[in-house]
Amino acid sequence: MADITETRLQTKAPARRAKKIKWEAVGDHAILIAGALLMLVPVYMIFASSSWDDITLHREGLQFGFSDDMANNYNAALFEYGGFTDSVNGVTMLANSLILGLGFAIGKIIVGMMAAYAIVYFRLKFATLAFWMIFTTLLLPLEVRILPSYEVITWMNLGNTYTGLIVPLIASATATFFFRQFFRSIPEELIEAARIDGAGPVKFFIDILVPLSRTMIAAMFIIMFVFGWNQYLWPTLITTDESLFTLVRGIRQIMQAYADGSTTPEYGEAAALAIIAMTPPVLIVVFFQSWFVKGLTESDK
């Protein structure tokens, strides 16, 4: 009884009294808001700056307000050919980035899934050893092996090709690991039922495993796409042909282009390009985030 009357009192209270402030909650929110601002303000500044002309940006730095050069800057960023050879514009770079991001993500997923499939479902002699060897490559990111990788790619004459850009990055311990964990959570009976139903290894993989993994695939795709999109060092190294430049590289190229010359660097265009470079990953995360959460948290369905 006491409980009931108490809750009633409480629900009536806000009408007369001000709601009590929970100080712990305020602290939590303050930290979260500060964190969010730290992330968002620079993005906003770049966005605002992309509406200013180069000279102002050069003189006064990044801007908080908006000006009227936005259309100009974005138009230039997307469609104006630049670089030393005048062979690349924003759209080409966007396409290159997309090819790199997609190739990187799809390639990693395919390789990772197949590796995990072999490790989990086939009685290989050194499956565990193989898995842990793959796993330890997490400790060897591209940056560590960048010189030998570069050697190999040039030796194979794959410099300045999409293949050279994508393939060396595809082998993935992360994807293999995630898919391995996921495959192991799939009940044994499902495989046995499929065996009795006459599904061989390939059919089982395509008919059962791939559809069951689709949320997992989506989650991996998001992570890998963003990761591939943001690659900087490897594309810088492997592509000298400007028509293969990615957006992330292009931004720097614009800033640098005529920095030593008489013209002002095209800061406005660079800011616009930065915003363009940010958009696709953001869109992908926004549209696929429910899949993403599902893939990483749910084990089934």
Add this chain to the structure above:
Amino acid sequence: MAQVTLDAVRKVYPNGVEALEASSFTVPDGELVVLVGPSGCGKSTLLRMVAGLEEITEGDLSIGDRVVNDVDPADRNIAMVFQNYALYPHMTVARNMGYGLKNRGIPKAEIEEKVREAAAMLNLSEFLDRRPSQLSGGQRQRVAMGRAIVRQPDLFLFDEPLSNLDAKLRNQMRIEIRALQRRLGTTAMYVTHDQVEAMTMADRIIVLNQGRIEQIGTPNEIYEHPASTFVASFMGAPPMNLLEAEAGQGRVTLADGEVVPGAAVNGHAGKITLGLRPEDVAPAPEGDLDFNVDIIEELGAQRLLHGQVGGQAFSVAVPKDQAAETGPMRLAVKPGAVHLFDAGHGRRL
């Protein structure tokens, strides 16, 4: 349609554990044979060997006239129903049922026809477009059955198919599976740890214990003439009372000196185990045994009196209309109801 023959089939795991001792038996064409035993007795291993999911260490397994030791599960023409149904979660009911046919390259129209037929038989027609997650436990169980039926296999294998269902549904499905198997006339092997399922469904029961076949027989034979104390105590609820006793001079005496009437000693002497089913004794004022009732369990149709005979645990089942009280009473033993077992290895004498 086919009979299944095991000839000295044995299973030893790579770590040296013998899951199944060399076992031989035949499942006649069209019969439903239940493999029953406690967990870890090797019944599932045996079934999985028949399915081809587990390798056979030694011996020959034939389905029909063909030795299938090295035949792929898909080519044995069997169908299996799993404990957790093992339905493909991303496929509709229809596709779940048709998947095995599709893999065998059967034309689409024919698959559809067969699936529709099976669905009608199982009252699943309206659920064909649903996913397994949208079905109840009983319906999922039926889909798993349907997946087995559409293939028109030589042999059904059931691996504890009802243990995930609630008690009421289990009773209902038990009857459905039995009726379906009869109607189709397909040979079936059914694994369970539930002795009620075994008794009610089987044409023939195989009782397993610790990787060894204890007894093979019809439910009636198993119940009336258990071959060992293990079978005696495993089959039947409440289980058979087992008492330590002494045989000699043509009669059986309990530890406290009471003589049990109607026991055919047949010249055995020394320590033996005496078995009496709870329903084979009845309270009677001028009975033969002294019984002290400690607890009365009401089961509805009958009452179970738990207590002691000659200092050993004992239970008696009485019909519901017979009053019972705690305290001492005398029991009469039904003639011919006494089972005698060797006290050492537990075999029937």
